[in-house]
Amino acid sequence: MSEQARIDRLAEALEGILADPRAPLPPADAELAELLSIAHDLRDLPRPTFRARLGADLLRRVTMTTAATATTAREGIRTVIPYLAVRPAAELIEFVTQAFGAQELLRTTGSAGGIHAEVRIGDSDVMIGGGGAWGGPPTPTGLHLYVPDADQVYRAALEAGAESLYAPVDQPYGDREAGVKDVAGNHWYIATHQAGGHVPPDLGTVTPFLHPRGAAELIDFMKQAFAAEELAIHREPEGRIAHAKIRVGGSVIEMGEAHDQWGPMPTMFYLYVDDVDAWYRRALAAGATSLEAPAPQPYGERRAAVRDAFDNQWYLATPMP
Amino acid sequence: MAPRAPAAEIPLGGDDERLLIEAAKTDPRRFAELYERNFNRVYAFVARRAGDRAEAEDLTADVFHEALANLGRFEWRGVPFAAWLLRIARNAVIDRWQRTTRERGEPAQDPGGDENLADVDRRAMLADLVGRLPGDQRRVVLERFVEQKSIREIARELGRTEGAVKQLQFRALENLRARMKDVHE
Numbered sequence: 001m002s003e004q005a006r007i008d009r010l011a012e013a014l015e016g017i018l019a020d021p022r023a024p025l026p027p028a029d030a031e032l033a034e035l036l037s038i039a040h041d042l043r044d045l046p047r048p049t050f051r052a053r054l055g056a057d058l059l060r061r062v063t064m065t066t067a068a069t070a071t072t073a074r075e076g077i078r079t080v081i082p083y084l085a086v087r088p089a090a091e092l093i094e095f096v097t098q099a100f101g102a103q104e105l106l107r108t109t110g111s112a113g114g115i116h117a118e119v120r121i122g123d124s125d126v127m128i129g130g131g132g133a134w135g136g137p138p139t140p141t142g143l144h145l146y147v148p149d150a151d152q153v154y155r156a157a158l159e160a161g162a163e164s165l166y167a168p169v170d171q172p173y174g175d176r177e178a179g180v181k182d183v184a185g186n187h188w189y190i191a192t193h194q195a196g197g198h199v200p201p202d203l204g205t206v207t208p209f210l211h212p213r214g215a216a217e218l219i220d221f222m223k224q225a226f227a228a229e230e231l232a233i234h235r236e237p238e239g240r241i242a243h244a245k246i247r248v249g250g251s252v253i254e255m256g257e258a259h260d261q262w263g264p265m266p267t268m269f270y271l272y273v274d275d276v277d278a279w280y281r282r283a284l285a286a287g288a289t290s291l292e293a294p295a296p297q298p299y300g301e302r303r304a305a306v307r308d309a310f311d312n313q314w315y316l317a318t319p320m321p
Numbered sequence: 322m323a324p325r326a327p328a329a330e331i332p333l334g335g336d337d338e339r340l341l342i343e344a345a346k347t348d349p350r351r352f353a354e355l356y357e358r359n360f361n362r363v364y365a366f367v368a369r370r371a372g373d374r375a376e377a378e379d380l381t382a383d384v385f386h387e388a389l390a391n392l393g394r395f396e397w398r399g400v401p402f403a404a405w406l407l408r409i410a411r412n413a414v415i416d417r418w419q420r421t422t423r424e425r426g427e428p429a430q431d432p433g434g435d436e437n438l439a440d441v442d443r444r445a446m447l448a449d450l451v452g453r454l455p456g457d458q459r460r461v462v463l464e465r466f467v468e469q470k471s472i473r474e475i476a477r478e479l480g481r482t483e484g485a486v487k488q489l490q491f492r493a494l495e496n497l498r499a500r501m502k503d504v505h506e
Binding site for chain 2: 044047055057168170
């Protein structure tokens with residue numbers, strides 16, 4: 001039988017299997033019968049979105065039950081949350097909800113008259129601010145997003161109004177990956193890890209991804225200012241950093257040296273720390289410029305802010321007793 | 322680069338697993354790894370015993386929530402963690418069945434059936450392998466078998482001809498057959 005005939009016979013037999021799951025497998029030669037038996041089992045395949053959602057639910061439950069001990073017991077920097085300050089803040093919240101299934105945790109009015117919102121995508125929190133009376137400079141950036149099915153999420157992102165940066169492709173480092181630019185100018189690298197789970201073991205659902213000019217210097221600054229650690233650094237033969245994973249507290253920031261159309265998109269980070277004043281002094285000593293000296297905020301946090309030499313803004317905060 | 326083993330190929334009950342369980346007992350966030358390793362097995366077990374997809378998902382969620390809540394009680398005696406999870410799954414299936422039959426006034430029966438664990442493992446492995454198919458093939462498999470979409474609908478979404486989608490469907494199944502054989506040999 002020609003291959004085309006086999007393709008058609010399989011397609012026809014599958015129509016029957018899918019239409020009536022209880023029907024016995026149709027008669028077929030040994031080779032086709034093996035494919036039909038696999039097809040029969042594929043009807044019990046789980047939905048990738050269900051697997052991801054349940055995984056996130058479990059993690060949330062764990063985080064809630066361990067948060068009380070973790071926040072008091074662990075010292076230093078706990079979490080780094082990317083803060084996307086953009087003019088179309090409401091549209092961006094709508095986009096991440098539609099395209100990535102984000103959950104809106106909080107939406108309020110920020111001190112500068114714009115929206116302040118916190119959303120959760122998978123296991124990761126992202127802050128979104130701006131719009132309204134807010135007139136600050138926007139800080140859209142690059143974000144690495146791991147999902148069960150990059151192709152499907154890429155399509156959903158385009159349907160939700162994103163612009164394609166590149167269509168899904170199997171990357172040499174083993175991820176299926178696509179790129180989109182959202183309504184506010186953020187770049188999302190939508191990926192499915194191809195081994196084990198769909199997220200690599202050392203990353204979460206969302207990881208900020210920077211393309212600075214001078215990645216090695218930025219990493220040095222992060223080490224001095226925020227006690228960052230190198231998890232992985234891949235250099236090109238001439239020594240340029242192609243990809244780095246840098247741990248700050250319990251979070252990871254990825255970066256690669258700026259190249260081609262992937263230029264710097266400096267952004268804002270919100271860091272929860274144990275001692276705002278001490279980390280603020282340490283950041284200044286590492287060469288950062290002060291944006292805000294430590295001060296209590298009306299929403300119950302003590303906060304400071306600095307800017308690094310690459311124009312990233314680092315907000316340091318701790319809840320007040 | 323060494324070939325990477327899908328989760329279901331990871332040997333059950335090894336030292337690795339024991340260490341992971343001990344780690345998860347002290348830091349419950351490590352439970353995520355146990356979840357990733359065992360999700361397909363638990364789902365494969367309950368899917369054949371549930372009435373439909375929604376019920377299979379509810380049961381799977383019940384199993385992992387219960388396992389997380391009771392992880393401290395799991396005692397390592399060389400019994401694979403998966404066997405413990407499947408015992409929780411079996412009880413969850415029976416509980417649900419008894420509740421349903423009681424509500425309908427029918428006599429309760431044991432829906433557990435024969436515990437053909439080789440069959441569960443095979444279907445879990447198949448789910449792992451689907452996750453490793455080339456993107457286009459994986460997408461056609463998910464759209465066709467999970468979303469139950471027709472060849473025509475998938476062709477429209479992908480912007481391909483129906484013939485091309487049938488070919489992807491064929492290649493995907495051929496690939497899965499070959500990879501299942503590789504795993505077993």
